[in-house]
Amino acid sequence: MNPFIYDRPLPPDQLVGREAELALLLDLALGGQSARVAAPRRYGKTTLLGALADTAWNSHEMIPALVDFSRVTSIDDVVERLERAYEHGFERGRLRTVWRSLRRRGGASAQLGVPGLATVTGAVTPRADAQSLARLHDVLDLPRQVHARTGQRCLVILDEFQDLLTAGDELDGVLRSHLQHHVGIASYVFAGSQPSLMRSLFGDRRRPLFEQARSVALGPLPAGELAEWIDARLAAAGSEAAREHVDELAAVTAGHPQRAMLVAHFLYQDGGDEGLAPALAAAVREAADALDQAWRSFTQVQRRVLGAVAAGHTRLLTDAALAYTRHGKSTQRQARRMLLAEGHLHEREDGTVAFSDPFFPLWLA
Numbered sequence: 068m069n070p071f072i073y074d075r076p077l078p079p080d081q082l083v084g085r086e087a088e089l090a091l092l093l094d095l096a097l098g099g100q101s102a103r104v105a106a107p108r109r110y111g112k113t114t115l116l117g118a119l120a121d122t123a124w125n126s127h128e129m130i131p132a133l134v135d136f137s138r139v140t141s142i143d144d145v146v147e148r149l150e151r152a153y154e155h156g157f158e159r160g161r162l163r164t165v166w167r168s169l170r171r172r173g174g175a176s177a178q179l180g181v182p183g184l185a186t187v188t189g190a191v192t193p194r195a196d197a198q199s200l201a202r203l204h205d206v207l208d209l210p211r212q213v214h215a216r217t218g219q220r221c222l223v224i225l226d227e228f229q230d231l232l233t234a235g236d237e238l239d240g241v242l243r244s245h246l247q248h249h250v251g252i253a254s255y256v257f258a259g260s261q262p263s264l265m266r267s268l269f270g271d272r273r274r275p276l277f278e279q280a281r282s283v284a285l286g287p288l289p290a291g292e293l294a295e296w297i298d299a300r301l302a303a304a305g306s307e308a309a310r311e312h313v314d315e316l317a318a319v320t321a322g323h324p325q326r327a328m329l330v331a332h333f334l335y336q337d338g339g340d341e342g343l344a345p346a347l348a349a350a351v352r353e354a355a356d357a358l359d360q361a362w363r364s365f366t367q368v369q370r371r372v373l374g375a376v377a378a379g380h381t382r383l384l385t386d387a388a389l390a391y392t393r394h395g396k397s398t399q400r401q402a403r404r405m406l407l408a409e410g411h412l413h414e415r416e417d418g419t420v421a422f423s424d425p426f427f428p429l430w431l432a
């Protein structure tokens with residue numbers, strides 16, 4: 068079996084690094100504060116959230132509800148995902164009987180309709196019928212019911228949170244109407260793959276969740292630890308030739324979690340006799356469809372700017388960089404800002420930019 072998983076979240080006991088992020092998220096959760104994690108796709112959010120849910124229960128007896136809102140489209144679907152997440156959390160805590168009894172009552176109150184509901188949600192989502200909204204309110208109220216019943220607190224973790232708005236563009240307001248009553252009862256973690264959207268949800272004073280969650284950054288994995296981890300697995304698999312290339316692998320993939328695992332996967336498969344290059348090429352090929360899709364979503368101006376970065380113009384407003392793209396300064400500045408806001412590029416401390424996905428320049432080349 069290939070020891071390197073790259074296409075699904077890692078089991079909680081397999082993480083490289085992330086101790087600091089995990090500790091901070093736990094601290095906030097225990098302190099009753101909400102947090103948000105915004106990072107590009109494949110940067111290890113779900114993996115980290117799984118570990119957080121585990122630790123929250125194992126070490127602190129907080130009941131975790133880990134929900135993935137990826138591609139959710141209807142309120143009924145939102146409700147079902149929330150229900151499943153709580154159910155799973157209760158099973159983990161061997162609280163099945165509590166869960167069953169809560170749901171019996173929940174079903175009943177949803178059928179009767181929750182008083183005052185229309186005022187919060189009446190205007191919100193005309194597509195949704197009252198029954199679905201009643202169920203949503205009921206499931207969002209679960210932390211309160213759990214706390215009243217068992218004295219335990221919930222940790223509600225909402226992954227790919229921005230997709231919730233597809234099911235109803237004011238559902239963040241509906242959520243807020245519950246969250247504000249959950250002080251000392253539940254903590255929330257919001258994670259999302261579109262940094263700019265996450266910023267506008269939490270950083271725009273017109274939105275209901277404005278300043279409701281502290282931002283926790285998710286950076287690259289530390290190169291040293293990453294190399295050690297990969298090396299240990301190659302050693303255990305007896306893949307001696309491949310071990311020679313581990314440091315180079317960590318350097319080229321620049322701490323990008325999924326890209327590192329993808330290259331390691333192919334390095335293991337290939338054996339490493341011909342160096343790292345064949346594995347790297349195979350990994351980039353594997354990612355090519357997604358890269359192509361991203362490329363097509365860019366404007367011409369953005370493409371030229373990305374081309375300039377790939378050609379080594381990491382300072383985009385220099386004369387040389389402007390000569391390369393043949394853009395005016397303000398056009399270039401605006402494209403740079405957009406690419407940073409969307410998380411395609413990131414800015415280093417010295418003001419230079421780099422690709423968030425180390426495969427992008429390789430693929431472009």
Ligand SMILES: Nc1ncnc2c1ncn2[C@@H]1O[C@H](COP(=O)(O)OP(=O)(O)O)[C@@H](O)[C@H]1O
Pocket residue numbers: 072073074075076077081082083084085106107108109110111112113114115288324325326328329
């Ligand atoms: N802490 C980590 N240590 C090692 N590999 C990781 C880590 N986090 C993520 N990965 C790798 O990245 C891949 C994508 O991670 P995932 O958590 O699904 O990212 P996201 O939810 O941000 O899209 C995983 O399959 C795994 O190969």
Ligand SMILES: [Mg+2]
Pocket residue numbers: 109112113114226
């Ligand atoms: Mg994910």
